[in-house]
Amino acid sequence: MFIIDAHIHYSNITSFREAAEQESGCDYSLEGLQGELARNNIRAAIGMGLQETFPSGFPDAESPNPMGLDLSDIWPEQLYFCPGINPHNLSNTSLHHIEEALHHPRAVGIKLYPGYYHFSVNDHVYGPVYELAAHYKLPVVIHSGDIFSERGLLKYAYPLDIDELAVTHRHNIFVVAHMGDPWVRETAEILRKNPNVYTDISGLLVGDKLYFEGMGREPLILNEFRHALVYAARWDNILFGTDWPLVPMDAYCEFVARLIPEKYLENVLGKNALNIFTRIPIN
Numbered sequence: 001m002f003i004i005d006a007h008i009h010y011s012n013i014t015s016f017r018e019a020a021e022q023e024s025g026c027d028y029s030l031e032g033l034q035g036e037l038a039r040n041n042i043r044a045a046i047g048m049g050l051q052e053t054f055p056s057g058f059p060d061a062e063s064p065n066p067m068g069l070d071l072s073d074i075w076p077e078q079l080y081f082c083p084g085i086n087p088h089n090l091s092n093t094s095l096h097h098i099e100e101a102l103h104h105p106r107a108v109g110i111k112l113y114p115g116y117y118h119f120s121v122n123d124h125v126y127g128p129v130y131e132l133a134a135h136y137k138l139p140v141v142i143h144s145g146d147i148f149s150e151r152g153l154l155k156y157a158y159p160l161d162i163d164e165l166a167v168t169h170r171h172n173i174f175v176v177a178h179m180g181d182p183w184v185r186e187t188a189e190i191l192r193k194n195p196n197v198y199t200d201i202s203g204l205l206v207g208d209k210l211y212f213e214g215m216g217r218e219p220l221i222l223n224e225f226r227h228a229l230v231y232a233a234r235w236d237n238i239l240f241g242t243d244w245p246l247v248p249m250d251a252y253c254e255f256v257a258r259l260i261p262e263k264y265l266e267n268v269l270g271k272n273a274l275n276i277f278t279r280i281p282i283n
């Protein structure tokens with residue numbers, strides 16, 4: 001069985017550094033990521049492109065387009081990425097830079113941050129981005145659900161908006177990040193209805209190993225997510241992800257193993273991701 005972590009971070013973002021130090025206990029560095037990937041036998045991890053232009057700036061209207069992974073110049077060999085989009089600056093020049101980034105051999109998708117940025121996924125500003133994604137056959141990963149910044153607006157992060165997007169862009173593949181938590185049942189319905197929608201189950205809980213020993217076993221929590229997963233009944237469209245450095249990878253793997261029925265676990269942990277992130281080598 002191999003594991004693909006479809007949602008991590010590897011950007012120099014103050015709030016991620018603070019969360020790693022104060023909440024998850026993760027070593028948010030090149031060495032820290034290399035250690036986590038090796039210990040958990042993770043074949044590939046996908047970093048969500050994100051940058052801030054000053055400390056605690058995220059969500060930052062001045063960020064470059066696209067946003068990349070700038071925690072270190074050297075990357076672990078298992079690291080891939082989704083260039084991140086800043087909707088405040090989608091000029092012809094920045095669209096050209098985004099397209100160039102998609103030629104990078106480790107670029108496997110595109111990441112949007114609705115909620116952090118006050119734009120709906122259905123805003124026409126994103127039209128050229130969806131065209132690029134369809135042209136290069138790359139999935140668009142969409143932040144959805146709870147927002148890690150008080151400056152965000154939840155109405156733009158409500159997963160139901162992705163239903164309209166999936167209907168109007170049938171040639172795109174969309175990934176609802178975090179299963180839209182806490183609106184996991186809305187996401188379940190979107191998955192059930194739209195064949196071009198996937199979801200990652202990263203960041204459903206955030207904390208350190210001790211926290212996962214408690215909340216990661218809490219029946220009310222597990223059943224809430226199980227209800228949505230069983231209702232959706234789209235086990236081939238569920239992708240494992242952690243949201244590292246907000247959670248330790250080993251604790252999150254154990255949590256997901258409790259959440260997903262055994263017969264679907266192998267697909268969720270790795271194989272499903274290869275079906276849409278097709279630039280990740282199979283072997």
Ligand SMILES: [Zn+2]
Nearest residue numbers: 007048203243
């Ligand atoms: Zn994330």
